Amino acid sequence: EGDFREDLYYRINVMTLVIPPLREREEDIQKLAEAILQRTCTRLKTQRLQFSQDARDAIQRYAWPGNVRELENAIERAVVLAESEEITTDLLAIDSDYFDHGDVELDSRRDSASAAGADSSEELSLEDYFQRFVLEHQDSMTETQLAKKLGISRKCLWERRQRFGLPRKKKQVSQA
Structure with missing residues (x-):
């Protein structure tokens, strides 16, 4: 569109990195989730927590439209709200509409939801x-x-x- 000065663009365009979205890196999701969980527990000075098997399955099946930031936020919210040593699916509060990777119907739902700017009534903010x-x-x-x-x-x-x-x-x- 010509909104960015060309000379500045070429100054910062030294290297292009292609980082695929989290939903395309299924083999990394569990490792990332575990690392984020441990880091969050350390940062918040809480006991060491672990994911329940259902939570692990949900993390793996979820499409993560917000990528790693959404994963981090879901885990931090779960750590804050956890009352036992195990993080359950409920604590993650992830939207079941975004399960099952690669679904064409999922992509259309995601596009229509973002176009409408609608948030699920089930999703609560950290403030809530x-x-x-x-x-x-x-x-x-x-x-x-x-x-x-x-x-x-x-x-x-x-x-x-x-x-x-x-x-x-x-x-x-x-x-x-």
Whole structure:
């Protein structure tokens, strides 16, 4: 279209790398998922987690339209929400419409969904998960425990509570 200055293009066009999308690298998906899981657990200072067999199968069958970033986000969300040592398919929250690689019908669904800009009502953002997690666990956990489980500081937890309008519930102190 001529939007980019030609002289600048040739300056940065030293080497062209072709990186296939994740859905075309099926043999790498499990290795990447395991590496991302371990890195995320280390970064968030959580216990070492592992994928359930169903989660492994779902990771392998999913088309990953968002490529590695989508895989990273799904795993990070699962690590934050995990309550046991095993990550299940539910925690990954991946859209079942994108299962079965190479399906022509899948490509048309993906194109129509992106053209419409529609998000699945089942897909929740990380913010939605944060809110749900806090609301479900605030009565049974201290602020420190909540923050640790979410992999954030207490200050960050407080800031997010303010941003989302989730006031901290004061614990009732029994007087005996």
